[in-house]
Amino acid sequence: MIEGAKWRRWVYFHIPLAGFLIWLLFPFYWMMITTVRPDGELYRPWNAPNYTPFWTNNPTFEHIRYLFAETLFATWLWNTMVIALAATAISLVCGVFAGYALSRLKFPFAGSLGTMIFVTYLVPQTLLFIPLADIIRNFRIGDSPWALILTYPTFLIPFCTWLMMGYFKAIPKELEECARIDGASRWQAMIYIILPVAVPGILSAGIFAFTLSWNEFIYALVFLSSPQEKTVPVGVVSELIRGDVFFWGPLMAGALLGSIPVAIAYSFFVEHYVSGLTGSVKG
Amino acid sequence: MARVLLRDLNKHYETFHAVKDVSLEIQDREFVVLVGPSGCGKTTTLRMIAGLEAITSGEILIGDTVVNELPPMDRDIAMVFQNYALYPHMSVRDNMAFGLKMRKFEREEIARRVKIAADILGIESLLHRKPRQLSGGQRQRVALGRAIVRNPQVFLFDEPLSNLDAKLRVQMRVELKKLHERLGTTAVYVTHDQVEAMTLGDRVVVMKDGWVQQVGDPLELYNAPANKFVAGFIGSPGMNFAAVSFQREGDTLLAVNHGLRITVPAPIAARLNGHAGRDATLGIRPEDLHLAGPDDDEGHCFEALVEVIERLGSEILLDVKVGPASMVASVPPTVRTRMRDTIRLALDPERLHFFDAETEVAL
Structure with missing residues (x-):
């Protein structure tokens, strides 16, 4: 464990760890979100006004x-x-x-x-x-x-x-x-x-x-x-x-x-x- | 109970001759200690008795049976290992019962024997624990218990105390001795610690480079070492050595070097007749040196320069320089001296040892 001031722990431990976790888990998240996203949202063009790649409001088990x-x-x-x-x-x-x-x-x-x-x-x-x-x-x-x-x-x-x-x-x-x-x-x-x-x-x-x-x-x-x-x-x-x-x-x-x-x-x-x-x- | 007989035992590894012509008769109920520096062949000898190493040549008899070709399980022995070798996944009870289960003992008989052994060793309260929950001393007791329950013909000990701390080692040493008194089982014990060897052994076998150097009871090894190695190995602090040559002056024989001019007492001189004019090594134990007083014969005194003073409480060890040789003298705690002082020491002439300079055999 890192000793010393609080900010040191954040800079040297929590933030790098969070970055690492996001890097590791993002593909799984992407897999999950794509699984429950309806086709209409999946194939929506990226410049559409309601384009929301990272979440969905209409989850489906279809x-x-x-x-x-x-x-x-x-x-x-x-x-x-x-x-x-x-x-x-x-x-x-x-x-x-x-x-x-x-x-x-x-x-x-x-x-x-x-x-x-x-x-x-x-x-x-x-x-x-x-x-x-x-x-x-x-x-x-x-x-x-x-x-x-x-x-x-x-x-x-x-x-x-x-x-x-x-x-x-x-x-x-x-x-x-x-x-x-x-x-x-x-x-x-x-x-x-x-x-x-x-x-x-x-x-x-x-x-x-x-x-x-x-x-x-x-x-x-x-x-x-x-x-x-x-x-x-x-x-x-x-x-x-x-x-x-x-x-x-x-x-x-x-x-x-x-x-x-x-x-x-x-x-x-x-x-x-x-x-x-x-x-x-x-x- | 049984005697163990080793006859011209040899062990060759591919490029290494580990045990050389070892012959030894261990009596029924005897406690024999094999002692020597590491690599001297003592553990290999023990492992050959146990059946864990193949015998290159020679014979081992346990009781009246030649056991050369018998697997360890059929030799009716029990062994205690240096690292205890407790089965980590079994409770203490199961560890102790394992050997009996393998031999298909009745359940009640197993329980009875485990209880007796646990009683003897004072580990009844630990029977349900796993080895990792035990301290070093407790593990040692369990390892002993596992040997006791089997009630074997011979106990083999492979440096069983060397993983314990110094205080516990002394305590377990005493308990081992008591245990042997009580059970009377023939025991072969391997150690590199000469104090353990001297205190535990009915007889001690000193080994070096695969050869047996001397076999004898502890005092015999101490008082009449067969060669320079045994003399230096047994006793703590070790025997002092000084290279000398013999000169004849009238009727008396003198052992001389720079700083020493010792009159050899007549009984010893008689043995040394043939060696006059030749080189030898003089040996004298630290406890056979004392500060010279008026009663000491001039021919047994010499000057020494004090280099280090070790105060041990019950005695003082003086590290001194005598001519070119370093010596240690054990003197009473009342002696007052300072570093760099020159003192006069006297030796006990009856306790002099001489060794051939080349063969190192006692003269």
Whole structure:
């Protein structure tokens, strides 16, 4: 906290903070206000006498109704949820075990294996989707949720593995040694001691993985084609932009509703999540 | 309860030979302390007994069983770690019960044993707390409790007191000693603190660079150190050393350097016969020096320049210069002297030690 006169606190703390908050939150505000603004106001020219871009006097839920009644938005939400949860679950299980093995077990090439996993994370998706498209065609899982559930882990597992590796390294190895002297096998020591202690790390990896798959765009765009199979980011963009016509109201309504699950996930676990990222294990 | 036997124990890491030919027999109910500077192999030895480190060569027996290939859980030992290693997500009760649960004890038996251990350690009121709500001393007690409930054949302690503050450390040291008296379980204790080693150990094993330097009861190490390292390591403040050479003058043997001209008493001289004319290191403990008085033989006195005076209350430590060598003398608190004074000190000839200048072995 800044010490001293009141004006100093305002100049150095409150005003910059307010500016920062406005900068951060304005897009969300814009999304919200566009969602509830009637079409008549949305497409009013900027030099019209009653042009009011930042608020509305006639809020409406018409765009949200349109989204659910006239598009497959509910289906997209469901698809996205299923795909994100499944991909996160697969990646977490693999990431936790791989991270544990790489940070705790001594085996040949453990170090270089860890680096290799990290390198795969660095291959951009915009390159990887081309060979992956071929694989997906060969396995005949194109245009189904499996196309995404099985490809998202290609970038989620390296990510989870690295995050968990760091977290496991921060847990004192004496905890595990003590458990093993106490009569636990390596497996039991991991289940009863290490995993419960690593819950903050697992939660942050899970939230990150969930968000990444929820927002993923390019694989979803390439691997899915039928409208009823699409995810929210792709569905909203492909069905609500027709040629050069942007249906701004439903578009923004879709974006707003699409970001709510992620916001809920973050706010629920925010404390764990922070301690997971800063890697604090309290003894 | 059981004895522990180490036979020609060796530990090689890729490029480092950490433990070298350690052989040791620890009797049933004995409290043995491994002591030495960091990197001397004491912790590695303990971890090999625990089964946390693989043994490169040699044998470990607990009771009559060779345990080389047994996993830690099957060795019937309990270990207390330096950082306590309490399970942070479990209450004190669950921490203590964990080992029993893993061994499939009956619920009533677990409760009974936890209660007894908590009674012994005075932590009944803490059983529902989580480790993070405990002070350092309380955590230490819980870690001990977790070892006690198992009623193992051997206790292993890995510097269990070094995370505590000085006062608490002294208090816990006494409690550990009492606990051992009461339970009588064989214990192996690792520390770098020679005071802990001397006060706790029935026998003390001094280690350095992976080698065992000397094994003996505390007074044996203090009175008859096997080499210069043990002599300097045991005792606080440490033994004074001065490089000397031997000269024969008639029937008497003299240890001489610039500033010292000490008559070696006959019994010691008899042992040193073969070394006349060779270099050696003279050792004398600070408490075996005193201000020279009329009763002191001239051959046991020397001049010293006072450099620093440390008043500890029960005694005064004088840091003095004797020729080129620095020495510390422990004198009664009634002695009045000032810095830069030249004083006359006398040594107790019975308490002289000599070490070979090259091999550092006691002569």
